[in-house]
Amino acid sequence: MSAQDELHPDDIQQHLREVQALLSRHKVVEELVHRQDMPRHELVENLVHKQHLAELQTRLDKLHPADIAYILEALPPEDRLFVWDLVKADRDGEILLEVSDAVRETLIETMRPDELIAAAETLDADELADLAPDLPPEVMQDVFQALDSEGREQLRAAMSFPEESVGALMDFDMVTVREDVTLEVVLRYLRRFEELPDHTDKLFVIDRNDHLKGILTLESLLINDPEMTVADAMHRENIISFEPDDEADDAAQAFERYDLVSAPVIDRERRVIGRLTVADVVDFIREESEAEILSHAGLREEEDIFASVWDSVKNRWAWLAVNLVTAFIASRVIGAFEGSIEKLVALAALMPIVAGIGGNSGNQTITMIVRAIAMGQVEPSAMQRLMKKEIGVALFNGVVWGGLLGVLAWWLYGSVSLGVVMTAAMTLNLLLAAAAGVVIPMLRMRLGADPAIGGSVMITALTDSGGFFIFLGLATLFLL
Amino acid sequence: MSAQDELHPDDIQQHLREVQALLSRHKVVEELVHRQDMPRHELVENLVHKQHLAELQTRLDKLHPADIAYILEALPPEDRLFVWDLVKADRDGEILLEVSDAVRETLIETMRPDELIAAAETLDADELADLAPDLPPEVMQDVFQALDSEGREQLRAAMSFPEESVGALMDFDMVTVREDVTLEVVLRYLRRFEELPDHTDKLFVIDRNDHLKGILTLESLLINDPEMTVADAMHRENIISFEPDDEADDAAQAFERYDLVSAPVIDRERRVIGRLTVADVVDFIREESEAEILSHAGLREEEDIFASVWDSVKNRWAWLAVNLVTAFIASRVIGAFEGSIEKLVALAALMPIVAGIGGNSGNQTITMIVRAIAMGQVEPSAMQRLMKKEIGVALFNGVVWGGLLGVLAWWLYGSVSLGVVMTAAMTLNLLLAAAAGVVIPMLRMRLGADPAIGGSVMITALTDSGGFFIFLGLATLFLL
Structure with missing residues (x-):
């Protein structure tokens, strides 16, 4: 921070470090007070203690609400609530708007209804609408009562629009x-x-x-x-x-x-x-x-980095469950070929490579196409053209990478036919991945679903089970 | 589009459809001219033809450069170049700034040096600096010569800053x-x-x-x-x-x-x-x-959806290669246990589940921590705390999901001890994933590297090879 009191992008981390330093000094003093237990020292310690608190408070009062929000997010729960209590009540509303949803919950939990009402009353109607879903209904009711008729009208309007609409983002301030x-x-x-x-x-x-x-x-x-x-x-x-x-x-x-x-x-x-x-x-x-x-990555929402184990589990379990189901299906596909694997155990070692390259390549295709669809730049009529290109890429990769891995399999296991099956299986799984990478998002677009959601999980499931089936099936047909 | 000539967010797609309609009408006429080969009709056809072209050109002239860029990106190569030729030359510069890098390349390739120089000369110094890396050096030299001394100074300054710096984004227009x-x-x-x-x-x-x-x-x-x-x-x-x-x-x-x-x-x-x-x-x-x-998804840059197979291959090969190497290593880990798999072929079917859940869960951890680091909200000192939480989540998931899959393995293969090994292996791989998910980004941060890059590939490689090793190792020790 320069001498002229200018803000600089690094300052926010500077603020954070200063608050942390003040907090830890405060904690050292507290510990001393507790540990020594000497009444004659108490007064002095208390004074030092209070001085640190005052310094911390002054520091906080000078900060922009967004900066306080940033600091609150970076502090572990006990420090976070300590700092939150020091923040002037009339700034609570603005700061609640700025913090992440997960942290907002932890802050609101600690506030009394009257504090929440006071905080809410400092906000504009459009801001209130953003905060409303996190506030207890009885608080919202009181806040609503306290608004004038224009404010009520605006709040009602702002809350009536779906979350991803212009209405939900707009404000009512204008000249x-x-x-x-x-x-x-x-x-x-x-x-x-x-x-x-x-x-x-x-x-x-x-x-x-x-x-x-x-x-x-x-x-x-x-x-x-x-x-x-x-x-x-x-x-x-x-x-x-x-x-x-x-x-x-x-x-x-x-x-x-x-x-x-x-x-x-x-x-x-x-x-x-x-x-x-x-x-x-x-x-x-x-x-x-x-x-x-x-x-x-299968996280439902931004996670408070200091969330409890239980909150983290809740945020992450759905995706793990879906992936476990698809992994279990793939496992059953392998199970169907256990007889072949028993006869030629090399198949067990090679099969994850076939499944893996399909998943990686399918994710590249689907990511590219989902982004183009999101920009509105892909007409359904473009499907044939895109398919032709992706098939071309898959064939190229199949010949090059599949060929390379085929040679490696031949070299490792001394069987030309195993190498050929490896190359063929990789090429076929790449073709499957390419086709699915084009078809899944296009189909979802035609059905009016969001093409971005779940595509990656679907294509990985398909190329895993498909890859195992293709490789083990070809091996069973031609090698045993 | 309302009667009052207002722009509406959907208009951009409307523009695209109109241009496409005009283009296809143009193509139909062209085909007729070619197919009929009747000299007496030629004049009439030519007139219709020209009328469509004029209409298309009028339409394009009215559009914002960003809209033309959007349309160019959405058109396949032949149509794209056809429309590009219709755009007034004095707008080429602005439009080149707006299109994606991949499409910009395809457009610049078709332009003569004098056209490029003319386009570049319509731009401000900061805009020129953005375009410079894509222009042939001899064109840049001519453009540089044509600037006045202030312009040269600004261009030199703008080009001297690294790509992700404020200097590279700033402009020189101000009051x-x-x-x-x-x-x-x-x-x-x-x-x-x-x-x-x-x-x-x-x-x-x-x-x-x-x-x-x-x-x-x-x-x-x-x-x-x-x-x-x-x-x-x-x-x-x-x-x-x-x-x-x-x-x-x-x-x-x-x-x-x-x-x-x-x-x-x-x-x-x-x-x-x-x-x-x-x-x-x-x-x-x-x-x-x-x-x-x-x-x-391992795409180096935004891909022109109509890119050639070869351009797509180049954009995607590096990631596939890295993933193939890690898959090959995992395959060799399995290869080391081929004797065990031969004796108990169920291992082959179950092992991808152990590897998979580790990868999924590790990616959740690493994504969450990388984001917090990017916001500057994670001090290296927080590592212990984060580790404790992630270990807790991993233990919970290991007991719940690992337990469930253990029961399934028991039910499928009638072996309690196989079920216990399954549960233990899943829990251990989840713990490995949690530890790696915290350590990899924190270590990269301390080493000054970008914690976001390659973390996902690293953790998947680790949980794949690690998962196979843990599961097959435990099985070899306790089941055979």
């Missing part, structure tokens, strides 16, 4: 102007604000019925002659707007593609009902990609 | 003001601009030596009295700025955490040298998460 006034009037109007809503890069031009007429960017407001009217300075065409039912993912792609900072959300009658900002979109993009990476 | 003038003067100054740099949400306040003195947000400019001086309206404290050597990932986290739209980039003497905007950061976040998802 609107009329088209018949001059820019000078707009400038004077803005000077009456104490502050503008975050991420205001444009004002929404509406008529008396709230219908969107155009967009006045701060840029046009600033570079144009103040005598000009809003109607002349505003954009009327190519306005990018969203409806609350639009999918958040499409909106995120639009923000990325057109480099937006904010955009109006309108209803079917073109009335402006809210606003989407890049901050919400960035959070959404990050959460989506996190969720995708986690789901690849 | 700076002095602190001793009034807001009124700033407002008048801005009115002399034709347009403001994209994403201008704040002006940088500098002294005569370009040193950063503060930040004047457009918000303060707009809500404050014009008679106020910049010095009074600007922020001096808690300014978030970056240095060009800062890691892009840290900057992205800061943008996300503090909801930034733009931030100054300063050198060690606090001179403002550039600017980072949320648009660059969003692109970076998306690219990073794409790269992570692709690398999990």
Whole structure:
């Protein structure tokens, strides 16, 4: 951190280390107090103790809510709750919004209903809607009662949209102007604000019925002659707007593609009902990609690294169970060929290679195709073309890698025909993987399911069982 | 698309379909012309033909460069090049910036040096730096010659920073003001601009030596009295700025955490040298998460879905090779126990289950820990604590899932001791997976390597070979 009190990207970890240092000093003192048990020292120790606490509190008060959230996530449970208690109550709401779901749960568990209500009441309607699912119903009821009618209306609206929709991401803060006034009037109007809503890069031009007429960017407001009217300075065409039912993912792609900072959300009658900002979109993009990476490894949600064993087990068991079922099926396929393996035990050693390469190669194909589908760039009609390419790749890999492993099998076991069966089985399993890698996501797309979910598990199950069956079957036919 | 010419998130796919429709109409006409071979019809056909082309071109001219990039990516090679030729030459540069790396290569390959130079000359220095690695050296040399001295300086600077640094993402467009003038003067100054740099949400306040003195947000400019001086309206404290050597990932986290739209980039003497905007950061976040998802499946880079078989093979072979090597090692572990398998062939059928659950569970652990490390929230000192938790989860899963599979093995093969060995082997392999899942990323972090890379392959290799060794070893010791 430079002398001029500037924030630097590394600072967040600096903050964390400072808080940790203060915490451990605090703990050393506490331990001393407990251990010595000498009443005449107590007062002094207590003073030192209090001084550390005060220092820690001052430090926390200066931090951005997002930074406190980061620190809370990085601290083990006892330290986390200790720091949480030191945070000023009026910041609880903002901080709860920033922490991860898993950590939020641990914090909310420790709060009394009246504390939760106080925290919730510091939030805007759209923020409340985000927090609502984690709050006890009786708390939400009290909070709802305390809102004014506009707030209730907004909260009801925000909570009515499905989680992955624009409606769930939008906020209700915005500045609107009329088209018949001059820019000078707009400038004077803005000077009456104490502050503008975050991420205001444009004002929404509406008529008396709230219908969107155009967009006045701060840029046009600033570079144009103040005598000009809003109607002349505003954009009327190519306005990018969203409806609350639009999918958040499409909106995120639009923000990325057109480099937006904010955009109006309108209803079917073109009335402006809210606003989407890049901050919400960035959070959404990050959460989506996190969720995708986690789901690849079979984690249901982001895990509090200090979660209890039981919480971790709950977060992970479903995927393990599915994989065990598929592994068990593969095991039964092998079981069907136990007679062959007994006669030629080399099969047992070679079969995992055949299954493995199919799984790896199938996952490459499916990952590539799922991503292209997610971007909307694959028409169902492209299936034939993609299939031809993937079959080509599989044949190439089958000849090269299958051939190599065939030679190794020949060399290891001194049997040419075993080598040939190895090569043939690897090629066939690669072809199976390629076909499944194209068909599974395309089929799921046609059926309207999310092509990304579970594809990896399905293809691995298929190439495992399929690989064992192909290899052991070929061996039984041609070698025994 | 509504009547008022508004853009809607679904429009991009609408555009794609329209272009595809126009293309196929064009192709039908071409085919007719070829097939009929009737000279008297030629003129008419040619007219229809030209009309379709004109329609397509008009359509393309209206589209945003990012939309054209999207369409180019979704079209197979022949259509892609056909559309690319129709795009106005002065937009080539912008579009090349927007397409994926793989598609960019296919487009650049078809362009003549003079076309490339013309395209490059339409770009800013920071954009040129992004494109430079894909351009032939002689083209870059000509482009460099054509720049003025400031442009050369900026291009040299932009290209000198490593790919994942703030310097590589920053641009050089910004508005700076002095602190001793009034807001009124700033407002008048801005009115002399034709347009403001994209994403201008704040002006940088500098002294005569370009040193950063503060930040004047457009918000303060707009809500404050014009008679106020910049010095009074600007922020001096808690300014978030970056240095060009800062890691892009840290900057992205800061943008996300503090909801930034733009931030100054300063050198060690606090001179403002550039600017980072949320648009660059969003692109970076998306690219990073794409790269992570692709690398999990062993794809080196985003693949053009219409890539040739050979390009796909090149993109995928390295990962397959590594996995084949680890599968071969696992196969040799099994080979060492062939005598045991010959005596008890059930081992061959059960061993993939032991290996599989270790791999799945190890990947869950490593994914969770790698993510926490990436956020900077895991201190090396936390290792003991994490290890304890993961060992706990592994023991639990070993008892539950291992016990279940042990009972199944007993039931299938009528041997209690085989069931006990199964349970023990699964538990031990789960413990191995948990230990490796914690140690591998922590060790890589201490060694300064990227903990994310290759962890999944390493842990799967370990739990495969380890699982076979533990299960077959235990069986050899206790069952034979």
